[in-house]
Amino acid sequence: MKHFMILPLLTLCLTTCNKTSPYKEYMENSMQTSIRWRDNTTGIWETAGWWNSANLLTTVIRYSEVKKSDDLYPLIDDIYTKAKHYQTGIDSTGTPTYCNNFINDYYDDEAWWALAWIEAHKITKQKKYLDMAKTIFDDLTTGWDETCNGGIYWKKNPLHYKNSIANNLFSLTAIRLYKATKENKYAEWFEKNVNWYLQTGMINTTTYQVEDGTNENCEPNRNQHYTYNQGVAIAVLTEAYLHNNEKQYLELAGKIAQSTITSQLVTQEGILREMRPEIDKSNDGVQFKGIFIRHISLLYHITKDPVYKNFIIKNAESITTTNYDKTSKSFSYHWHGPYIEPNAAANSSALECIIEAYDLTK
Numbered sequence: 443m444k445h446f447m448i449l450p451l452l453t454l455c456l457t458t459c460n461k462t463s464p465y466k467e468y469m470e471n472s473m474q475t476s477i478r479w480r481d482n483t484t485g486i487w488e489t490a491g492w493w494n495s496a497n498l499l500t501t502v503i504r505y506s507e508v509k510k511s512d513d514l515y516p517l518i519d520d521i522y523t524k525a526k527h528y529q530t531g532i533d534s535t536g537t538p539t540y541c542n543n544f545i546n547d548y549y550d551d552e553a554w555w556a557l558a559w560i561e562a563h564k565i566t567k568q569k570k571y572l573d574m575a576k577t578i579f580d581d582l583t584t585g586w587d588e589t590c591n592g593g594i595y596w597k598k599n600p601l602h603y604k605n606s607i608a609n610n611l612f613s614l615t616a617i618r619l620y621k622a623t624k625e626n627k628y629a630e631w632f633e634k635n636v637n638w639y640l641q642t643g644m645i646n647t648t649t650y651q652v653e654d655g656t657n658e659n660c661e662p663n664r665n666q667h668y669t670y671n672q673g674v675a676i677a678v679l680t681e682a683y684l685h686n687n688e689k690q691y692l693e694l695a696g697k698i699a700q701s702t703i704t705s706q707l708v709t710q711e712g713i714l715r716e717m718r719p720e721i722d723k724s725n726d727g728v729q730f731k732g733i734f735i736r737h738i739s740l741l742y743h744i745t746k747d748p749v750y751k752n753f754i755i756k757n758a759e760s761i762t763t764t765n766y767d768k769t770s771k772s773f774s775y776h777w778h779g780p781y782i783e784p785n786a787a788a789n790s791s792a793l794e795c796i797i798e799a800y801d802l803t804k
Contacts, residue, residue, distance in 0.1 A: 465800040471771040472793045479786045485524025490787040496554035498790045503561045508801045549585045552578050553611035560618045590660035592638035605655025606644045610674040617681045650701035667717050672702045673734030713760045713778040723775045732791030739798045758799030761792045
């Protein structure tokens with residue numbers, strides 16, 4: 443008699459307890475496609491670009507985290523081993539040129555790689571990844587000077603242009619190294635750079651849009667708004683709140699988030715896009731939207747504001763219904779559709795949204 447009472451309960455649990463996210467299959471298929479597109483010789487996704495590849499790696503790491511799986515740890519290690527000595531070209535004498543330890547002529551590129559290795563260390567516990575992030579960060583500090591009263595440059599050789607993305611990535615790398623190491627120097631750099639950045643006017647407190655950078659007079663450029671600038675600024679301010687426990691940082695992050703999801707950076711239906719249509723398909727801009735989702739997801743996990751969760755899921759729904767190709771099992775440029783063509787960076791950018799939607803619905 444007991445058996446007949448227990449079996450129906452087990453059957454009920456199998457149908458109600460093992461809920462499967464509607465994004466699981468899309469996520470797994472898209473990740474497998476991304477892995478196939480990687481260049482096994484260099485270790486990176488060459489067609490996606492150098493800095494993009496750091497973000498594709500970050501997507502692999504986040505996928506492993508939400509799946510609670512170490513299956514892709516060997517892939518992460520392969521990227522580390524092969525790409526840390528990467529040929530960038532050939533000089534005038536015919537000698538190959540390299541970037542070593544993920545250090546090149548662009549401070550923002552370097553910071554993307556540093557952040558990826560911090561995340562790799564977090565899930566794998568391999569010290570070499572954290573050591574690499576420290577090495578990269580040491581180079582980032584060489585971009586700081588007192589021009590415009592502080593901040594780091596975007597580019598070196600020669601030093602040029604103090605902008606939002608380089609400085610917010612610098613701050614984000616600093617605070618996450620501090621959280622990983624508890625070494626005070628990283629917290630000091632974080633506080634110093636955040637305090638400087640908030641005085642520059644690059645966060646437009648009239649519109650709560652993040653301006654791209656500063657001009658030759660150290661004044662902020664206007665009307666150059668990109669989704670990734672919004673997202674990384676949100677992350678830095680959220681981390682500042684967690685570090686200092688001062689709510690004004692979280693309130694400012696919320697204002698930037700709200701401005702983004704109700705402005706010219708979304709379609710009439712509320713689907714994320716770039717302000718200028720050509721940016722969505724450009725070599726750099728193709729990566730931007732996924733970066734925004736990555737960081738508004740952080741804000742959601744801290745605030746639990748359902749507006750952010752609903753935005754992520756709404757965009758994921760649009761991506762899977764209008765921007766997915768069943769043949770290539772990949773996503774393309776426009777999250778509001780239609781699917782145009784296969785592209786490794788575009789696929790990974792949309793995949794970031796699918797991963798976060800999966801994590802919220804699994």
